[in-house]
Amino acid sequence: MDTSPPAARPGGVVGILAFAGIVAALTQTLVVPLIAELPKLFDTSASNASWVITATLLAAAVSTPVAGRLGDMYGKRRMLLVSLAPLVLGSAVCALASSVGPMIAGRGLQGLGMGVVPLGISLLRDVVPAERLGPSIAVMSASMGVGGALGLPVAAAIAENTSWRVLFWVVAALALAVGALILALVPGDRPATVSGGFDLPGAIGLGSALVCLLLAVSKGADWGWGSATTLSLFAAVLVLLPAWARWELRLSHPLVDLRVAARPQVLMTNAASVLVGFAMYAQSLVVPQLLQLPEATGYGLGRSMLAMGLWMAPAGLMMMAMSPVGAKLSAAKGPKVTLAVGSLLVAAGYGLSVPLIGSGSPWSLLLVTLVCNAGVGFAYGAMPALIMSAVPPSETASANSFNALMRSIGTSFAAAVIGVVLARMTTDFGGFPLASESGFRAAMLIGCAVGLAAAVVAALIPVRGTPAAARGADTSGPAATGPSAEEPEASGARA
Structure with a gap:
């Protein structure tokens, strides 16, 4: 295994890993402009076409914890490169697909590559100096917002002006570029300390x-x-x-160490992550619809797919802009405070939306998304810091991947709950049922309530250890990684 020392220029390493996160997020939003066209493109039903999204969701959920555990066993850098392979292959399969079956298979392969974000965050612990770790985690976490922000307008512009297949070739090329950069410039992580076979x-x-x-x-x-x-x-x-x-x-060497996961700091952070994932995604379901619905509804703004993507883009960039602010707050007060503040900001954004829905101005919705995503930027940078300050180095990737899974479960429940609300609260528009203005308000109020709940859970996280460990300033030393005096058996031999 590559055990080369940390890079002399950690900023470049962080930039490369953030680029990997952007490509992963871009892959997830890639098909949004194509959803309505897929049944026609592949001569299939809308129900069958929806599996193009579902396949990615399922593959990512299953592969992410596996990739994390393998990263702890065989090296995070190595597993980053391995995870990029199905991303490239899946993109090529989608680009060449002539029916819905290969398209679903390709999207499933792309989903297998979604472990690059938690793996990249975990690798930072090994290759970035301790004093740079907090800001680096925040930047890496924010890369997901940047990828999502760029994905919608770029994908819409390509889909409207050239073949949809170009979208997938672009992602394949970007993933190859990420792999080349990692091979050339990102050092290997610490030698694996995990023993035993794969579970x-x-x-x-x-x-x-x-x-x-x-x-x-x-x-x-x-x-x-x-x-x-x-x-x-x-x-x-x-x-x-x-x-x-x-x-x-x-097991002595399980896929997920549930004893470590049951530590109060890890358990409560994962619980908050489910809620943050829900709160983050709810507005992503509501605002694009409001931007695109016809103006004749009285609350829709009648924007095109491309215009909608452009109005949504600044919110994703806000995540990146707020990442250094969140890192400074974590260094001063601890990531627990940053997570609570971020959750409150998300709730405030939803609260702002209630009187602004129906205002007839896209600027009001832009304000809502900016406030919400500022909070998401705070929260997404704080959660990995809380996790890594509570687990041993040998379980960093596994614990971060499990945390990413918790956020994904939150977004899945958001899609289900908000979908039910909007489907039940409808209005008739030219003989067709559309989600009503009251339905959108109800959805945003739910997001507000979940954001507040996330803030409460974050405030209750019992952070232990030294101040440096609790604040994510140095999560590599024994004080930050060893079990507490009250939990001597947590990472030792198991029954």
């Missing part, structure tokens, strides 16, 4: 439970929440998750 049964068990859960959540509205299929999937989750947990607790 394949644990990976299969967790993957099966996640597939059942996310399928039920993402497809429940289409299949019917009371349908036999949806209820059977939820029932399977209730059986699989406890069985998986019992298996993990029996």
Whole structure:
């Protein structure tokens, strides 16, 4: 394994890893401008075409914790490069697809590469000086917002002016460029200290439970929440998750160390991450619709897909702009405070939206997204810092990947809940049902409530250890990584 020393220029390393995060986020938003066109492009039903999005979601959920564990075992840099391979291959498959089946398969392959963000954040712990770690984590976390911000307008512009296949070739080229930069300029991480083999049964068990859960959540509205299929999937989750947990607790080297995950700081941070993921995604579902709905509705703004993407872009860039501010707050007060402040900002953005919906001005919606994403920028930089200050170095990638999974579960539930609200609260427009203005207000109020709940959970996170460890200023030393005096057995031998 490559054990070369940390790079002399950590800023360049952070920039490369942030670029990797931007490409990953760009991949996720890539198909948004194509959603309405997919049934026509591939001569299929809208239901079948929706699997183009669902496949990526499921593949990412299953592969992210696996990639994290393998990163701890064999090296985070190595697994970063491995994760880029299906991203490149999947993009090529999508670009060449002539029917919906290969397109779904390609999107699934792209989903396998989504572990690059938590792996990149975890690698920072090994290759960036301790005093630069907090700001570096914030920048890397914010890269997801930048990728999402650029994805919509760029994808819409390409789709409107050239072949949609170009979108996927561009992503393939960018992923190859990321791989080349990592190979040339990013040093190897510390030698792996994880012993034992890979927990394949644990990976299969967790993957099966996640597939059942996310399928039920993402497809429940289409299949019917009371349908036999949806209820059977939820029932399977209730059986699989406890069985998986019992298996993990029996192992000395599990896929996910549940004893570490049960530490109050880790557990509460993951709980807050679910809520932040929900709150972050809810406005991403509402604002684009308001921008694109016809002006004749009285609350829609009648913008094109490209214009919508351009109005949404500054919000993603706001995440990057706020990342150094959040890092300074974490250094001064601790990432727990930064997470709570970020959650409150998200709630404030939603609160602003309630009187501004129906104002007839895109500037009001821009204000809402700027405030919300400023809060998301704070929160996304604080969560990895809290996780890494509470786990040993040998479990950094696994713990960060599990935290990323928690955020993904939050976004999935946001899509389901907001989708139900908007589907139930409709108005008739020319014989077609559209989500009503009251429905959008209700959705934003839900986002506000979830943001407030995230702030409460963040405030209750019991941060332990030295001040430096708690603030993420130095998460590499024994004070930051060892078990507390009250938890001597947490990372030791297991029954």
